[in-house]
Amino acid sequence: MLREIGASSIDDLFAIIPQEYRLTRDLAIPRQMGESEIVDHFKAAAAQNANGYASFLGAGVYRHYRPVLIDAIVQRGEFLTSYTPYQAEITQGTLQAIFEFQTMICELTGMDIANASMYDGSTAAPEAAMMAMRVTGRDGVVVARTVHPEYREVMHTYAQHREVATGHKAREVGYGPEGTNYAGRIDLAALEQAVTEHTACVLVQSPNFFGVIEDIPAIAEIAHRKGALLVVAVAEAVSLGIVRPPVEADIVTMEAQSFGVAPSFGGPFCGVIAAKEKYVRQMPGRLVGQTTDKQGRRGFVLTLSTREQHIRREKATSNICTNQALVALMATVFMTVYGKEGIRELAQQNLAKAAYAAKTIGANGTLLFGQSPRFSEFVLQTEEAPEQLHARLLQEKIIGGVALERWYPELGNATLWCATELTTREQIDQAATVMAQAPAVAAVR
Numbered sequence: 178m179l180r181e182i183g184a185s186s187i188d189d190l191f192a193i194i195p196q197e198y199r200l201t202r203d204l205a206i207p208r209q210m211g212e213s214e215i216v217d218h219f220k221a222a223a224a225q226n227a228n229g230y231a232s233f234l235g236a237g238v239y240r241h242y243r244p245v246l247i248d249a250i251v252q253r254g255e256f257l258t259s260y261t262p263y264q265a266e267i268t269q270g271t272l273q274a275i276f277e278f279q280t281m282i283c284e285l286t287g288m289d290i291a292n293a294s295m296y297d298g299s300t301a302a303p304e305a306a307m308m309a310m311r312v313t314g315r316d317g318v319v320v321a322r323t324v325h326p327e328y329r330e331v332m333h334t335y336a337q338h339r340e341v342a343t344g345h346k347a348r349e350v351g352y353g354p355e356g357t358n359y360a361g362r363i364d365l366a367a368l369e370q371a372v373t374e375h376t377a378c379v380l381v382q383s384p385n386f387f388g389v390i391e392d393i394p395a396i397a398e399i400a401h402r403k404g405a406l407l408v409v410a411v412a413e414a415v416s417l418g419i420v421r422p423p424v425e426a427d428i429v430t431m432e433a434q435s436f437g438v439a440p441s442f443g444g445p446f447c448g449v450i451a452a453k454e455k456y457v458r459q460m461p462g463r464l465v466g467q468t469t470d471k472q473g474r475r476g477f478v479l480t481l482s483t484r485e486q487h488i489r490r491e492k493a494t495s496n497i498c499t500n501q502a503l504v505a506l507m508a509t510v511f512m513t514v515y516g517k518e519g520i521r522e523l524a525q526q527n528l529a530k531a532a533y534a535a536k537t538i539g540a541n542g543t544l545l546f547g548q549s550p551r552f553s554e555f556v557l558q559t560e561e562a563p564e565q566l567h568a569r570l571l572q573e574k575i576i577g578g579v580a581l582e583r584w585y586p587e588l589g590n591a592t593l594w595c596a597t598e599l600t601t602r603e604q605i606d607q608a609a610t611v612m613a614q615a616p617a618v619a620a621v622r
Contacts, residue, residue, distance in 0.1 A: 231604035232576040233534070235554050235595025236386070237298065237325050237412045238446075239435045241523070242599060247437045247510045251503055259502070261463075265478045272477035275465040275502055278509040285417045286431065287424035288451035292462035294501040295448030298432025299328045302380060302410045303335035304461050304495055305428045305450055309378035309406040310339075311459045311494070317375040318347040319405070321363040323385035325412055326584040332380070352387075361389040361546025361556070363396065372403045382410040383423060387593065388531070388554025389546050390420060397425035414508075415597075416552045418524030428452045437511030438504060447504045457481060461495030523598060527553045530596040534605045538594060541612040545591060556581065558591045561616060566592070573611050575604070 184190060191199065210218060232240060251257060255270060262268035262275075275293040282291035295301040306318050318336065320329055332347060340346045350367045353359030363381055372379060379400040383391035393409060400407045406427040411417065414435040423429055433447035434440070452460055458481065466480035515523060535544060535555040542559035559566060563580035570577045578592035585591065596605065 230574045230576055231600070231608065233538075233578050233594045233596065233600070233608065234576055235388075235413075235597075236579045236593055237327070237432065238440045239413055239415070239553070239595065240440060240597055240599050241415065241435050241437075243437050243439060244511065244514045246514060247507050250510050251506050256503060256506055262479055262502070265476070269477060271502055272465050272479065274506050274509055275463070276467060276477050277513075278505045279465060281509065281512045282431070282433075282449055282451055285414070285422065286411070286429040286451045287422035288426075288429050289454035290457050290460065290464065291449060291451035292460055292464055293449070294433070294505045295430075295450060295462055296501065297446040297448040298410065298412055298430065298434070299325070299331040299448075301430035301432070301448035301450050302328045302408070303332040304448075305408045305410075305430045305452075306332065306378055306380055307335065308428060308450070308452075308456065308459050308461060308494070309408060312456055313377045313404070313406060315375055315377035315405070317373065317377055319368065319371045319376055319379045320347050320349050321368075321379075321381040321385065321391075322349045322351045323361070323363060323387060323389070323391070324380060324382040324410060325386045328382070328410060328412075355545065359392070359549070361385070361387045361549045361551075362391050365392070365395055365399065368396065368399055372399060372405055374404065376400075376403060376405040378406040378408045378428075380408045380410065382412060384411075384413055384416050384420070384552040384554070386412075387546055387556050388551040388595075390416075390550045390552060393421075393423045394425050413553060415520065415524050415527055418520035418522075419528060420524070420552060427456065433505075433508045436508035438507050442504075445501060445504055447501065447508050459494060461493075524552075526598040527596070530598065530600050530605075531555060533602065534594060534596040534600065537605050537609045538612065541609060545588065553597060554593055554595045556588070556591050556593055558589060559612075560590065562590055563592050565616060566612065569614075569616065570608065570611055573607065575608050575611060577608070 179186065259268065259271050262271045265272060278293045279291040283289065295304060310316060316339065320332060336347055348371050350371050351364050352361055353364050359365060362385070368379065379396060381391050381396055383393060385391055397407045407425065408428045408430060409423040409426040411429065411431040414431055414433045429451045431449040433449055436447070438446055450460060450462060463479060464481045465477055468476055468478055470476050512520065531553045539555065539557055542557045545556040545558055557578065563582070567577045578594035581588050581591040581593055
């Protein structure tokens with residue numbers, strides 16, 4: 178090959194790269210290993226991981242039990258290797274799985290239609306805002322500061338050039354302070370002032386980033402009175418097993434990661450958009466419909482997926498056209514295994530675990546927004562800095578809550594804690610015991 182292209186050595190192929198940027202040392206690449214050696218190698222590597230740690234992390238990604246049936250189904254070749262199901266006659270299994278997913282999402286959210294699916298919850302929320310702009314013909318967006326900070330960052334990325342073109346920037350509305358009826362929830366008086374005749378939609382999250390449940394009917398009344406749509410983001414899908422669905426919303430976006438997608442999945446999660454039926458033609462993503470063939474047999478087809486989305490991007494409802502059906506299938510299997518009663522019981526377990534954790538761990542600081550209804554998460558303010566607190570907890574194989582100072586500096590030494598059905602009473606008690614110890618005493622240990 179070198180002779181044919183007129184090169185004397187492999188190095189000639191890299192001559193264009195300046196010398197100072199070339200790797201001049203030999204890489205310490207270990208020798209090849211046999212299969213049995215590789216198995217032993219990975220067992221040793223796994224032993225070095227954070228195995229056996231208690232975790233109180235949440236903040237948009239949640240640990241829930243994954244039935245083993247999920248992997249048994251999604252690793253079947255016909256699902257694992259499938260592409261976008263354009264040809265209905267040979268992709269009935271994938272299409273039916275998507276259809277069942279859409280149906281279950283509608284039942285959970287109280288909406289008429291649902292797509293399958295978006296990349297994740299953080300992209301579904303701004304996609305819904307863009308959808309609201311197309312529906313209303315307006316350009317303004319009002320976003321609650323209690324929406325996940327990373328969701329808001331993605332929203333800014335989506336809207337920054339549109340904001341420059343229209344002059345209508347997304348407006349953030351803060352949350353109510355301690356001692357008020359809306360502590361940790363969107364400030365309704367400020368929302369009333371923020372929504373104008375230019376507002377396409379109001380975007381809120383419930384349960385919000387603090388784990389607090391928003392007053393959706395009151396927010397909807399303000400938005401609709403001024404001609405704006407209401408978009409509700411649900412980051413913790415399990416909450417819909419017990420929390421009243423946001424039926425007053427026009428569009429509901431959801432991160433369905435809790436439904437069978439491991440936190441360590443390593444790629445996309447499962448974003449969803451559900452909406453009222455009258456907005457169906459402005460919905461991004463794919464929708465599968467049910468029909469019958471010439472013999473009257475039940476069948477499924479990809480419908481209302483605008484071809485412009487794949488060819489003429491300027492006419493598309495979304496620039497995302499990657500097929501997320503495999504991740505949606507995980508959620509479908511999860512919801513099928515649990516069923517309505519199972520998801521309700523799962524939500525009740527999460528509610529009870531979080532309430533016990535807030536009471537027990539919260540005794541070591543100030544529980545913020547404690548008078549507001551919440552689900553699975555709570556905010557704790559401590560005299561000790563989060564970095565120092567986390568270091569002490571890690572010594573006992575405990576991963577504490579997420580430090581909030583980066584996004585909410587006004588809360589000081591505040592951390593966001595989460596408890597799910599996988600969090601045990603013993604783990605909660607141990608975390609509370611470690612936190613109760615004076616930092617100096619813990620350092621001696």
